[in-house]
Amino acid sequence: MYKYSEKDKKIVLHRTKQFANQVKRRIEGSLTEEEFKPLRLMNGLYLQLHAYMLRVAIPYGELSSNQLIQLAKISDKYDKGYGHFTTRQNIQFNWPKLLDVPKILLELAKVEMHAIQTSGNCIRNTSTDHFAGIIKDEVEDPRPWCEIIRQWSTFHPEFSFLPRKFKIAVTGCSNDRAAIMVHDIGIKLVKEQNHVGFKIFVGGGQGRSPFIAKEIRSFLPKKDLLNYLEAILTTYNELGRRDNIYKARIKILVNELGKEKFTKIVENNFKKFENKKLELSRKQVKEIFSYFELPELQSNKNCNIPKIEDKHFKNWVAQNVFEHKINGYSIVMISLKHPKRPPGDMDSDQMRTVAKIAKKYSCDEIRVTHEQNLVLPHVKNSLLGEVWETLSKKKLATPNIGLISDIICCPGMDYCALATARSIPISQKISEHFNDYTNQKKIGELKIKISGCINACGHHHVGNIGILGLDKRGKESYQITLGGSSKIDASIGKIVGPSFSEAELMSALEKIIETYEKNKISNENFLDVFRRIGLDKFKENLYDNS
16 A cells, blocks of 8 residues: 655645645635635545535555544544545545634545545546455556556646546456446556557546446557556647536547547657656666555465354345455455445444454455445455354445445435435445345346436446436436446447336336346346347337326
């Protein structure tokens, strides 16, 4: 895990003091809200429907137990006793008072955390695979490259005021858990002729105009990563639209120029940067990689998962426990999708419990996933029973990872001023309706993703079943899309037809599942069936009123 240098510490403390002065001026009235807005956004502070919201950076989703305990303290002291983990692997506090925000930032700085570049038209938190560095089928650990990108992008003088926000994701596996194909830049570590480099994708994104990213480089040497990113961002900064907020993302630029023309411009810009100061040396890379070495885990083929005769434990192991690259250890996924709670929410008591578990059982490490769950990356097999028992007491052992109730959901109209419909109550209704584990297991792998507006913070475009909340003549309605995926073979979901009222939605989902199960062959999952039989088969059953 990366540790702050003295330079990092000074930067964060300086920014915190600077913002404290800006807040003071806003409260005194010497700054208008219009003048204050860009300043607060630079510090991760949004003005939501009911209150301010502070988004705290968790670079590439890595937390220590000490940091999680500090987040719990902040939630109790300055918020309402909980936090919300996001699809960028960050955490949000929904109720801080403006006067308290500088104090929160100082509390965060004590544990090497901040809110810099979690909002605004800049390069946001670089996200990655939550299994990075701990699974067998990995070309290379992507986390050091995320840290290299973080250091390069923080306060970059040219890219602090881009046409729009900018998101980068990195993966080291063919099994993409970082959703790189729906990012402004997606980076995949690849190996060619015994050399490791990068495959580069550009122009993915969701929102009003969803696009799958296009490959513009099949192999980029490691040393050239920052120069190539500089070339892409320079192209975007120069040619991206600034006159229309809806057409300002790089996905629009790539689509309008076309892949070939865009690639040519980037390559020409790259030639200007080749072999200049941004070229990475082996020494620099080695130093960053040293922060991400695995803990000293002793391989033991005979260290097995305990045989506990409890169906809840067995279900949890089957669904939430994954194989570690070191024999005798497992990766534990903590579901934040209990049916009685909003997806991604975690109260301060739960935070403290997970922090204690991480310290005792997982080498003091916790990870946040882009699907709003947590990970304990290094748990000895023989101790899984103890971990499960402790998690169960705090309602953190829901066995549903990858199943129908493991829902991604944005805050919707309960919090967000942009939302056109509620999304949290919808996700809870679905989770309660499909709460039975046996039934969920029978349905199999299925990703439901819910957004409360067209901005798609709930990633509905890439849900196997996507749900978009709409305002239909003053009433909430829900549009369904089918066939979306955020994996390496990513696809944008297709709209099935007219939207459904909240009262009709559960029946519609039942019909969709019915069509899937009726047409399922052998071990096919929902996406397999949809891609084989197509949208029309689902529509026939969905809108059949006979």
